[in-house]
Amino acid sequence: MSVLLRALRHLGWVCALGPAIVALAVEPIRVGEFSSLTGREAGLGQYTHMGVVLALEELNAAGGVGGRPLVVLAEDTQSKAGESATVVRKLITRDHVVAIIGEGASGRCLEGAPIAQRAGIPVVTPSATNPKVTAIGDCIFRVCFTDPFQGTVMAKFARDSLNVRKVGLLVDVASPYSLGLAEFFRQRCRVDGGQIVGEQRFSGGDKDFRGQLTALKAANADALFVPCYYGDASLILLQARQLGITVPILGGDGFEAPELVQVAGAAANGACFPVHFSTDDTAPRSRGFVERFSKRWNKVPTGVSALGYDTLMLIADAIRRAGGTDPKSIRGALAATTAFEGVTGRIAIDAERNARKPASIVRVEGGQFRFLQAVTP
Amino acid sequence: MTELLQQLINGLSLGAIYALIALGYTMVYGVLRFINFAHSEVFMVGAYAGYFLGPCLGAGTIQGGLATLAGAMAICALLGVIIEKLAYKPLRGRSNLTVLITAIGVSLLLQNGGQKIVGANPRAFQFAGPGGVNRSLFPETQLHFRSLTISSNQLIVLGVALALLAGLWWIVHRTRVGTAMRAMSFNATAASLVGINNSAVISFTFALGSALAGAGGVLYAMNYPSIDPLMGTLPGLKAFVAAVLGGIGNLPGAALGGLLIGLVETFVSGTRASTYRDAIAFAILILILLFRPAGLLGRMRVEKV
Numbered sequence: 001m002s003v004l005l006r007a008l009r010h011l012g013w014v015c016a017l018g019p020a021i022v023a024l025a026v027e028p029i030r031v032g033e034f035s036s037l038t039g040r041e042a043g044l045g046q047y048t049h050m051g052v053v054l055a056l057e058e059l060n061a062a063g064g065v066g067g068r069p070l071v072v073l074a075e076d077t078q079s080k081a082g083e084s085a086t087v088v089r090k091l092i093t094r095d096h097v098v099a100i101i102g103e104g105a106s107g108r109c110l111e112g113a114p115i116a117q118r119a120g121i122p123v124v125t126p127s128a129t130n131p132k133v134t135a136i137g138d139c140i141f142r143v144c145f146t147d148p149f150q151g152t153v154m155a156k157f158a159r160d161s162l163n164v165r166k167v168g169l170l171v172d173v174a175s176p177y178s179l180g181l182a183e184f185f186r187q188r189c190r191v192d193g194g195q196i197v198g199e200q201r202f203s204g205g206d207k208d209f210r211g212q213l214t215a216l217k218a219a220n221a222d223a224l225f226v227p228c229y230y231g232d233a234s235l236i237l238l239q240a241r242q243l244g245i246t247v248p249i250l251g252g253d254g255f256e257a258p259e260l261v262q263v264a265g266a267a268a269n270g271a272c273f274p275v276h277f278s279t280d281d282t283a284p285r286s287r288g289f290v291e292r293f294s295k296r297w298n299k300v301p302t303g304v305s306a307l308g309y310d311t312l313m314l315i316a317d318a319i320r321r322a323g324g325t326d327p328k329s330i331r332g333a334l335a336a337t338t339a340f341e342g343v344t345g346r347i348a349i350d351a352e353r354n355a356r357k358p359a360s361i362v363r364v365e366g367g368q369f370r371f372l373q374a375v376t377p
Numbered sequence: 378m379t380e381l382l383q384q385l386i387n388g389l390s391l392g393a394i395y396a397l398i399a400l401g402y403t404m405v406y407g408v409l410r411f412i413n414f415a416h417s418e419v420f421m422v423g424a425y426a427g428y429f430l431g432p433c434l435g436a437g438t439i440q441g442g443l444a445t446l447a448g449a450m451a452i453c454a455l456l457g458v459i460i461e462k463l464a465y466k467p468l469r470g471r472s473n474l475t476v477l478i479t480a481i482g483v484s485l486l487l488q489n490g491g492q493k494i495v496g497a498n499p500r501a502f503q504f505a506g507p508g509g510v511n512r513s514l515f516p517e518t519q520l521h522f523r524s525l526t527i528s529s530n531q532l533i534v535l536g537v538a539l540a541l542l543a544g545l546w547w548i549v550h551r552t553r554v555g556t557a558m559r560a561m562s563f564n565a566t567a568a569s570l571v572g573i574n575n576s577a578v579i580s581f582t583f584a585l586g587s588a589l590a591g592a593g594g595v596l597y598a599m600n601y602p603s604i605d606p607l608m609g610t611l612p613g614l615k616a617f618v619a620a621v622l623g624g625i626g627n628l629p630g631a632a633l634g635g636l637l638i639g640l641v642e643t644f645v646s647g648t649r650a651s652t653y654r655d656a657i658a659f660a661i662l663i664l665i666l667l668f669r670p671a672g673l674l675g676r677m678r679v680e681k682v
Contacts, residue, residue: 039497039498210387263603
């Protein structure tokens with residue numbers, strides 16, 4: 001069996017190299033990417049990038065777009081504020097990219113995308129969920145759901161499925177992502193007659209949350225909502241359980257990374273959060289993606305890998321539909337997307353350049369993210 | 378009341394780590410009259426030493442944990458001596474500013490060298506246990522007293538810190554080399570005139586201070602198990618503040634300053650002003666220095682001309 005597989009893979013290489021040799025003569029299409037490849041949110045950037053690379057290899061193996069191969073020029077934002085603007089400027093002025101795959105973290109996407117907007121280069125972000133991101137201008141798109149959607153969904157889930165009335169919030173005041181999610185969660189919670197019994201703040205990158213968590217424990221909440229990325233989340237989960245907080249802890253899509261479980265260990269069990277893509281999904285398109293990704297990287301993909309894959313595939317599709325690599329016509333084709341079949345579901349781009357699509361809620365059980373329920377907008 | 382007690386324990390276990398790092402700053406200052414800014418990177422190296430030694434020395438058991446702690450301390454002591462010999466010794470007798478800038482250079486070298494060698498990505502300070510479940514450096518349980526919950530890790534931090542402080546006190550006050558250290562901090566020239574080998578005492582001071590920073594690094598990583606090459610900067614800065622707060626050059630002052638900073642930070646975190654945590658800790662430093670420029674336990678000395 002494995003011999004057969006190996007033979008098939010060699011055949012694949014031959015098929016891939018054939019058109020590539022022909023394509024050497026033609027100028028490749030340059031697509032930029034700015035992503036957190038190192039630093040605090042490196043897991044987010046790395047997993048997204050692996051999805052992008054998989055899409056790139058498949059596209060080029062199939063002959064590229066319009067007979068021209070694609071290249072992705074990836075720049076690292078180091079998970080730091082202040083880097084995104086610099087690298088986006090570099091991608092546009094030096095590398096002359098025709099489209100850009102945006103940073104997955106909202107804060108840094110908000111920093112880099114306006115530069116692309118000014119230059120008229122379309123940006124598609126895989127996982128920046130803050131509503132302000134696509135409000136930057138008509139060149140900025142996304143293939144994921146938004147914060148109003150996931151904040152609302154988690155508030156509904158807390159009330160309907162967990163029967164929670166009193167919620168405690170722990171918010172990262174240095175992150176637009178965290179503030180946005182907390183705001184929409186709070187709104188929905190109030191509408192439903194729920195109560196926010198305590199609200200504590202921290203700054204992303206803090207290590208000690210015991211002070212805030214002790215105060216939240218004293219507030220006697222039925223559940224905690226902690227919208228932040230996995231790096232902070234894993235330490236929060238660990239310290240919460242150490243302090244004897246046993247109520248469910250809910251988060252946002254930023255929880256999804258293997259590091260959450262590696263750092264927090266058993267303390268991560270029971271945490272619930274929305275994901276863009278569940279590996280438990282049984283749709284053939286999703287199954288095929290999980291298989292190809294696992295084979296290429298020897299790792300199970302996360303939601304952002306699937307989103308990264310879809311982002312580059314959507315850009316390639318738009319270039320094909322635009323019939324050329326003029327950034328303006330690519331932008332037009334992206335805006336006109338009505339039914340792009342991605343591995344994360346069917347994507348339609350609405351008038352606000354957001355993708356309308358369903359989400360899944362998962363719960364951590366024994367170190368695995370188990371599918372709990374699907375929610376639609 | 379429970380909340381107050383809980384915050385007290387949280388604050389003490391954080392402050393104990395600051396105290397361990399602060400002692401290194403204050404000891405080097407006492408002997409050499411300069412701030413060793415590379416100290417916070419020695420703390421980081423301590424955490425990584427624990428990370429790599431842990432699996433070999435059987436982390437997850439009490440003996441294994443203690444062995445890892447001792448190993449990390451030894452590695453840091455060695456690193457401290459090497460830094461002193463290579464970077465600071467050639468500058469002996471130059472102006473303090475030259476040594477200070479060199480210290481910042483060593484700090485940057487270790488930060489960026491660390492990123493190059495172990496990578497910039499944070500690592501989980503957890504060790505593979507039986508059944509594929511990750512576990513902490515020491516066996517971990519939660520102790521409950523009514524509604525008070527104390528993690529055994531917090532108690533270990535406090536216990537180890539106290540033991541190390543007692544050991545340090547014994548070395549400084551009851552051994553020959555400790556007496557030499559005190560003599561040097563009192564008057565280095567006079568000390569060398571009565572036959573104290575200044576060079577050896579300085580090396581010993583660096584070894585001792587760096588070993589404490591290494592222990593601090595391992596304990597910090599155990600309590601906040603995500604480590605990266607830049608992790609030393611903020612705790613290092615806080616510990617420096619603690620050393621100044623207590624009176625730089627004064628050993629009990631550094632310990633007191635560390636505990637105070639840890640307590641203030643934790644109590645502020647539990648209030649609505651939690652985002653101003655660092656600002657409030659530093660504001661207290663400014664206030665104390667306004668009224669007691671030599672720090673809490675520092676002795677005022679009149680400059681003699």
